[in-house]
Amino acid sequence: MKISTRGRYGLRALVELAACETDKCLSLREIADRHGMSENYLEQLFVPLKKAGLVASIRGAQGGYKLSRPAETITAADILQVLEGSLSPTDCVDNADYECPAATCDTCNVKSVWQKLYTGISEILSTIRLSDLVAEQPPI
Amino acid sequence: MKISTRGRYGLRALVELAACETDKCLSLREIADRHGMSENYLEQLFVPLKKAGLVASIRGAQGGYKLSRPAETITAADILQVLEGSLSPTDCVDNADYECPAATCDTCNVKSVWQKLYTGISEILSTIRLSDLVAEQPPI
DNA sequence: TTAATTCCTACTAAATTACTTGACTTTCTC
DNA sequence: GAGAAAGTCAAGTAATTTAGTAGGAATTAA
Numbered sequence: 001m002k003i004s005t006r007g008r009y010g011l012r013a014l015v016e017l018a019a020c021e022t023d024k025c026l027s028l029r030e031i032a033d034r035h036g037m038s039e040n041y042l043e044q045l046f047v048p049l050k051k052a053g054l055v056a057s058i059r060g061a062q063g064g065y066k067l068s069r070p071a072e073t074i075t076a077a078d079i080l081q082v083l084e085g086s087l088s089p090t091d092c093v094d095n096a097d098y099e100c101p102a103a104t105c106d107t108c109n110v111k112s113v114w115q116k117l118y119t120g121i122s123e124i125l126s127t128i129r130l131s132d133l134v135a136e137q138p139p140i
Numbered sequence: 141m142k143i144s145t146r147g148r149y150g151l152r153a154l155v156e157l158a159a160c161e162t163d164k165c166l167s168l169r170e171i172a173d174r175h176g177m178s179e180n181y182l183e184q185l186f187v188p189l190k191k192a193g194l195v196a197s198i199r200g201a202q203g204g205y206k207l208s209r210p211a212e213t214i215t216a217a218d219i220l221q222v223l224e225g226s227l228s229p230t231d232c233v234d235n236a237d238y239e240c241p242a243a244t245c246d247t248c249n250v251k252s253v254w255q256k257l258y259t260g261i262s263e264i265l266s267t268i269r270l271s272d273l274v275a276e277q278p279p280i
Numbered sequence: 281t282t283a284a285t286t287c288c289t290a291c292t293a294a295a296t297t298a299c300t301t302g303a304c305t306t307t308c309t310c
Numbered sequence: 311g312a313g314a315a316a317g318t319c320a321a322g323t324a325a326t327t328t329a330g331t332a333g334g335a336a337t338t339a340a
Binding site for chain 1: 141142143144147148151152155156159174175176216220224226227228229230231241242246247248249250252253254256257260261263264265268273274276277278
Binding site: 167168169183186187197198199200201202203204205 | 282283284285286287288
């Protein structure tokens, strides 16, 4: 039940973008250097983030990434959902195609646990906005 | 952010024990057969469960395992904590020995997210008692 | 005595994670 | 127009974790 570096790096990177002046963009190199991350690895995380419409890229020199929506409208749930694949603690509570071997024989006695956990995790993360995280940050 | 089979199998197995008559014990073979689990694998999960004082074993023929406390006093948090190692989504919020590389240079801007998530997960899971799960179960 | 069971140790195949490498494309600046 | 600074794309890979398997020793009810 650990968040992987994908989620951790991605969230930190997007807070960085959110903390930036409006319409200024940051290069992955800058973010990676500042946080001690691998630039190439971070690059891979930005592919799905861009595809999900959370960030926009500017190519070429002096280019980089910026948020594609206001920081108030992007939550930790949005980001982690994209980078971790899903917020659910098991496949059985969010993947319609998943066939639980236990479900067929009435032996799964704990699905309600995963359901409650999923709901709770989703609620918590969707109340956390990037703008909140920027506000928490100590001034540099 | 997925619960592994350790946690899933272990929780299901303990609900099974909780559903059993008081002071009767169940063998791992019975549980494993009923749930389509590997008996040897399940056996490995019961080592830490026993060490944590959640189950007691009876050796020899007609032996097995039973809960070592009433089902009302054992929560999903107790079990998952033991089997998953911890309920925290990152090492930085529960492991005092963990040194976050970001913390030293004030670049970690998201610790509050993991802290809130950890608190939420712990709260949810600690309100779920084995006795609740047994009560939910359809009668066989 | 035998069969059922826990206990214990070791091994292993597959998947996942966290990268690295390198070539290619776009665009700003000089 | 050249060169450098970026994003884009496709592979490869070492280390770790996961989910088991395998097999024997110790214990105990019948």
